[in-house]
Amino acid sequence: MAKPQPINYEDASPEVRAVFDDIKTSRNVPDVNNIWKYLARDPVTLRRTWSSVKEVMAPGALDPLVKELVYLAVSVTNNCGYCVASHTAGATKAGMTEAMFGELMAVVGMANETNRLVTGYRVPTDAAFE
Amino acid sequence: MAKPQPINYEDASPEVRAVFDDIKTSRNVPDVNNIWKYLARDPVTLRRTWSSVKEVMAPGALDPLVKELVYLAVSVTNNCGYCVASHTAGATKAGMTEAMFGELMAVVGMANETNRLVTGYRVPTDAAFE
Amino acid sequence: MAKPQPINYEDASPEVRAVFDDIKTSRNVPDVNNIWKYLARDPVTLRRTWSSVKEVMAPGALDPLVKELVYLAVSVTNNCGYCVASHTAGATKAGMTEAMFGELMAVVGMANETNRLVTGYRVPTDAAFE
Amino acid sequence: MAKPQPINYEDASPEVRAVFDDIKTSRNVPDVNNIWKYLARDPVTLRRTWSSVKEVMAPGALDPLVKELVYLAVSVTNNCGYCVASHTAGATKAGMTEAMFGELMAVVGMANETNRLVTGYRVPTDAAFE
């Protein structure tokens, strides 16, 4: 297997095009992002992943902006460059301002710091949390 | 050095008590959580960490509930048991319902999944994100 | 210390050349991959790492393809770009097809997702697993 | 929200019971593992996660044992205790012997080691991998 290559709309099979069409309609965009073009190598994973993302990111008890902020926070913690770029864009589209971004990064940084302090000091869970 | 041991209020130095007092006042709680009792082993780290957490978690462009949700999302991603327990409690205090928790976990799970798909497929960043 | 630089065969010491020669013979390749050229900066680590990799990746209860798939799964989880590229190549050489790659990524993604759901929900270990 | 609590079959809603029944039938087990009892707090996530796991772990280009070994490798890398326990059981059911487990752990350990060496030495990707 060589390095994975993207599949563009014009070269896609009908089942892949159907997913691409649903992404474009749902998000009101002229083309899908690179992640979908690469997942198209495996139509089963493409369909399942899009279907899951669509369900998970829909408005619910949490609004779409909060969900995008959380997605970005996880992507930063996992050090995933593509994901940081795409979810910064996604969160911005959902309403994230630069001030929100700054506070988000501050919280993400602090959480990563205190998570390790807790581990290093071997802090036992408070009875009140059980 | 033996296993780290907590320092309770009654055994704390004046500088540690001052931090504990500020935590109790700021959060309107009768006692501080275990993390602070363990960090009290190192008063410099205790003071700096509390001061930073207080600043970072204050209301701003993001409200306190969103910040707690993000803190919990990072703690789950880092697999920190104590942090998950304490920030589930913190988020609940800030207004998280069980429905919000369910959606939050769904987003965190999905982000961790797609972060790896992106890495495995070596997806390049879309020009639009740069 | 400046940025680490690789050592090529023609500039290598006899002890480094001996490791390079063994890699080339064992893998039947005309040159070693970049990782070995960089580890050559520290001949002790070069020798130990190659010796360990050679032992660990040899056929045994698990065949070489399975071992390469696992290596790739770990590299994706750790978000190591070089490692993903080199072990995609390694797995392909050992027989990985694109269909296998697709399923592998699907499993890696799912495992990363459910790992976090378990942590977030604080699921206790079933008695049957102990 | 208090600490998440499991939902047992006898207390489950019809939609949750339908998922539990499918898990029990598909895996030929008398009861579901704890993860499903906790995810039952959020029936949407329960249904989506089970549906995805069922699809991803089905026999395909990779056989079920290989998929379980990969799941375990990821769980070890993420340091998820519950996941290690449950997927050691799952892999064993799929045919993993103790010899296979030993070799699997050796590969996982080695991959985690070399992933970091590559990062520390800043090894550039070989042209042949692109």
Next chain:
Amino acid sequence: MAKPQPINYEDASPEVRAVFDDIKTSRNVPDVNNIWKYLARDPVTLRRTWSSVKEVMAPGALDPLVKELVYLAVSVTNNCGYCVASHTAGATKAGMTEAMFGELMAVVGMANETNRLVTGYRVPTDAAFE
């Protein structure tokens, strides 16, 4: 919000300049590294982060070289490319030789390996460590 952009000294506000000046004086450098130019987007985070780094990295029970080695070890484990580059430079300035770097990477690699072996084998903590 577009992709974050750095703020250079000549375009910086007085409060940002004050932090930049302190960094340049404390480290005796003509300009600050990129991280500070990006954090300058959020002056509150810039000030708090620099203040914390300055306090944490000052000579104390551990000398500055040891602290830089630890910072580099964490950065490698987290697979942060920028951080590896900047802390390799920082450690070198504090006295790290190439021989030290080689041994540091060897320890980091080994720790990452045995951390996973312990998790995979589910090793319980020795009574003597409690």
Next chain:
Amino acid sequence: MAKPQPINYEDASPEVRAVFDDIKTSRNVPDVNNIWKYLARDPVTLRRTWSSVKEVMAPGALDPLVKELVYLAVSVTNNCGYCVASHTAGATKAGMTEAMFGELMAVVGMANETNRLVTGYRVPTDAAFE
């Protein structure tokens, strides 16, 4: 395969005993830690891991205390409970005081924080670091 079980000296094969004896002699301890008793399930991994750890942790350009501090820093970052406990003990034996431990945790926490800030702000590597 059931849950991994330790092998004690009295039940060990000659090849496992030989490794246990070398650990006891090298470290001047009456018994080996749990990690070795579990790795004894796979004598090849036991031998290789001990041999590697012995080589890596020997005095060299870095003294044993620094190496233990680094090992502990990595273990905290990886959130490995057993490893934190065992390497806190190991570092203490090598001379770590509580003041050193406090500073070490402060550096580990700060590095984990700034690693994420760098990722979130997408900070490019300074030309001076290349």
